[in-house]
Amino acid sequence: QTQSHIRHSAELKLSNTTSTKVLIIGAGISGLEAARLLEQNGIETIVLEAQNRTGGRVYSRGSKHGFMLDMGARYIHGTRGSIPSGFLTNPLWDYTQEVNIPLCTTGDHDFLGLYPPSDKFTLANVQSWYDEYLTFVREETRFASLPNSSFAYYIDLFSQQKNFTSDQRDVLYDLTFFIIADREGAELEAIDAKSYLDITSINYGEEPVICDTGFMTITNHLAKGRKDIRLKQIVSKVNYTNTLIDVWTTDGQVYRADYVLITVSLGVLKSNTIEFYPSLPQWKLNAINRIGFGYYEKIYLLWEQPWWNFTNFYFFRPAPINSTGLRFWVSANKWNGVPSLMCTFSGKTISLLKWKENENMIVQEIQDSIQKMFPQIAIPTPTEIYMSNWNEDVYFRGSYSFISIDQKLDDPLRLSEPVENRLLFAGEATSSDNYGYSHGALLTARREVTRLLYVYNLLPKQNITTSESTKTTSTNTFLLVTFLSFQLLILELG
Ligand SMILES: Cc1cc2nc3c(=O)[nH]c(=O)nc-3n(C[C@H](O)[C@H](O)[C@H](O)COP(=O)(O)OP(=O)(O)OC[C@H]3O[C@@H](n4cnc5c(N)ncnc54)[C@H](O)[C@@H]3O)c2cc1C
Known part of the structure; x- marks a missing residue:
C-alpha cells in the first residue's frame, strides 16, 4: 500500500x-x-x-550601529576538550581556528549578587548551601533507580533534612534555577537530576563568543x-x-x-x-x-551610553518577576564597548505568555527590576530593543532539548x-x-x-x-x- x-x-x-x-x-x-x-x-x-x-537556531542580527546580536547560539562551549586535542575537543572551536574567526573571551564573571537583595542571607550563604545541595544530589542519585527525580524534588528533600525555613528553601531554589535550569530552558521540576549530572561532567574549558561578526559566521x-x-x-x-x-x-x-x-x-x-x-x-x-524541549528567549537592551560600572561583568536576578512569573538574569556586555544588557528568560512560563504581544510589558518589568537592583542610578530608557521568539516560531517551537524526568536513558539513541x-x-x-x-x-x-x-x-x-x-x-x-x-x-x- x-x-x-x-x-x-x-x-x-x-x-x-x-x-x-x-x-x-x-x-x-x-x-x-x-x-x-x-x-x-x-x-x-x-x-x-x-x-x-x-x-x-544560529542567528546573528545587526543593531542599528552594526553591533552583532546573537539571538540564538552565542557561546562556543569550550576551546579544548577534557583531553586536549583529542576527540573531545569542541569541533566548533576547530572551525574558528581553521578559518581564522576572531574570538573574545567572556572573562571572569563578576557577579554582583542576588536580586532582589536579601538582608537575611548573603550570596556566600546561598552559594555554600548550593554546593552542599549538589553534593547531596550526587550522593542521592548515585544508585538511584526509576522513577526519575527532578532537581526540585531534591531541593525539597535537602531543605527538609536541613530544617530550612521556606525563605531559605526559596532562595536555594532561585540560585539552583539560575545555575541549572536557566541553561536548560526548563523548570527544575522537569529536569532529571541524575542524567543531567552524569552527562554534564564533560568539561570543555573556556567559553568564548564571536563578538564582532556573531556566531552566524560559522x-x-x-x-x-x-x-x-x-x-x-x-x-x-x-x-x-x-x-x-x-x-x-x-x-x-x-x-x-x-x-x-x-x-x-x-x-x-x-x-x-x-x-x-x-x-x-x-x-x-x-x-x-x-525527550524534553525547552524554552529560552533573549532580550537585548542597548543604550547610547553605559549607565553602570563597566568593570562589572554580570548582574543577575534569578527571582521571578511578580506579574509574569518569568525568571531572568542579565549580563552586561562590555567586550566590544557597546552598552547593552542581554536578559535571558527560560522555562515553561514563556510558553504560556504571548511573548511578542507583551513586549512593552516585559521590557517595562525588566526596567523596573534593574531599577530595583541599582536604586542610586536613574536608569535611562534603552534606545534599541531586540527580542528572540523561538517559542512561537513554527520552524523551531522552542529552544533546545533537555533531559526530562519522563525520559528513558536511550531515548536520544x-x-x-x-x-x-x-x-x-x-x-x-x-x-x-x-x-x-x-x-x-x-x-x-x-x-x-x-x-x-x-x-x-x-x-x-x-x-x-x-x-x-x-x-x-x-x-x-x-x-x-x-x-x-x-x-x-x-x-x-x-
Ligand atoms: C536562545 C538560544 C541560545 C543558544 N545558545 C547556545 C550557545 O550559546 N552555544 C551553543 O553551542 N548552542 C546554543 N544554542 C543551541 C544551538 O543553537 C542549537 O543546538 C543548534 O543551532 C541546533 O542546530 P540544528 O541543526 O540541530 O537545528 P536547527 O538550527 O533548528 O536547524 C533546523 C532547520 O530546519 C528548518 N526547518 C524547520 N521546519 C522545516 C520544514 N518543515 N521544512 C524545511 N525546513 C524546516 C529550520 O528553519 C532550521 O533552519 C542556543 C539555542 C537557542 C535557541
Whole structure:
C-alpha cells in the first residue's frame, strides 16, 4: 500500500519532481555540516530549508550601529576538550581556528549578587548551601533507580533534612534555577537530576563568543558557495519505503531521494506539522514525546551610553518577576564597548505568555527590576530593543532539548536511529552527550554522514584513497573513527 501511495503521489506531480541521492531537511548547523561532508565525498545532495536564511537556531542580527546580536547560539562551549586535542575537543572551536574567526573571551564573571537583595542571607550563604545541595544530589542519585527525580524534588528533600525555613528553601531554589535550569530552558521540576549530572561532567574549558561578526559566521562559512540549498521550501509530507522516499513541500514540489536526513528541531517533530507516511514507528514517537524541549528567549537592551560600572561583568536576578512569573538574569556586555544588557528568560512560563504581544510589558518589568537592583542610578530608557521568539516560531517551537524526568536513558539513541534504513535523523536533540549545543548538532551530522558513507556504503571506492584534500582526509579520519564506534556498538549489542 505504501509503495503504491508513493507511486501515485509522484505520478500526480511528476513535472514537479526533483531527484537526488540524499535529501537533507533543514539548513541549521547540522544540515549544513552534513551537506558539506557529503559533497566533499562526492554524494549528490539537496538541502531544503523552510526559511529564507540558513543557520537555523544560529542567528546573528545587526543593531542599528552594526553591533552583532546573537539571538540564538552565542557561546562556543569550550576551546579544548577534557583531553586536549583529542576527540573531545569542541569541533566548533576547530572551525574558528581553521578559518581564522576572531574570538573574545567572556572573562571572569563578576557577579554582583542576588536580586532582589536579601538582608537575611548573603550570596556566600546561598552559594555554600548550593554546593552542599549538589553534593547531596550526587550522593542521592548515585544508585538511584526509576522513577526519575527532578532537581526540585531534591531541593525539597535537602531543605527538609536541613530544617530550612521556606525563605531559605526559596532562595536555594532561585540560585539552583539560575545555575541549572536557566541553561536548560526548563523548570527544575522537569529536569532529571541524575542524567543531567552524569552527562554534564564533560568539561570543555573556556567559553568564548564571536563578538564582532556573531556566531552566524560559522554557519555562513558552512553555507558559503553552496548551490544545493533551496530556501523557502517548507516540507509538509514525507512518504517513505525501504527503497525510496518522496518529500513534499507546501508549494507542491516533490523531491525524490534514496535517503533523507531530517534535521528539524525536536519542537517541530513534536508538533506533527510534518506528516509521515506511514506513520513513524512507535519507538521513535515515544522518544519524540519523552525527550524534553525547552524554552529560552533573549532580550537585548542597548543604550547610547553605559549607565553602570563597566568593570562589572554580570548582574543577575534569578527571582521571578511578580506579574509574569518569568525568571531572568542579565549580563552586561562590555567586550566590544557597546552598552547593552542581554536578559535571558527560560522555562515553561514563556510558553504560556504571548511573548511578542507583551513586549512593552516585559521590557517595562525588566526596567523596573534593574531599577530595583541599582536604586542610586536613574536608569535611562534603552534606545534599541531586540527580542528572540523561538517559542512561537513554527520552524523551531522552542529552544533546545533537555533531559526530562519522563525520559528513558536511550531515548536520544532512539531519536537518532534510522527508520527503514532510509530515513535518518540528526540535530542537537539526537545527541546523547552534547544535546542542546551547536557543537552537539554538528557532531550528529558527522555521525549520520558516517552512517551513509560507511554503513550504507555510499562512499565511492576511489574516494578513500585518492582524495588529495587534507581537509577531506582529516574529516574522513574522523568519520572512519565514528564508523569504528558504530561497529563496536553493534558488537556490544550483539
Ligand atoms: C536562545 C538560544 C541560545 C543558544 N545558545 C547556545 C550557545 O550559546 N552555544 C551553543 O553551542 N548552542 C546554543 N544554542 C543551541 C544551538 O543553537 C542549537 O543546538 C543548534 O543551532 C541546533 O542546530 P540544528 O541543526 O540541530 O537545528 P536547527 O538550527 O533548528 O536547524 C533546523 C532547520 O530546519 C528548518 N526547518 C524547520 N521546519 C522545516 C520544514 N518543515 N521544512 C524545511 N525546513 C524546516 C529550520 O528553519 C532550521 O533552519 C542556543 C539555542 C537557542 C535557541
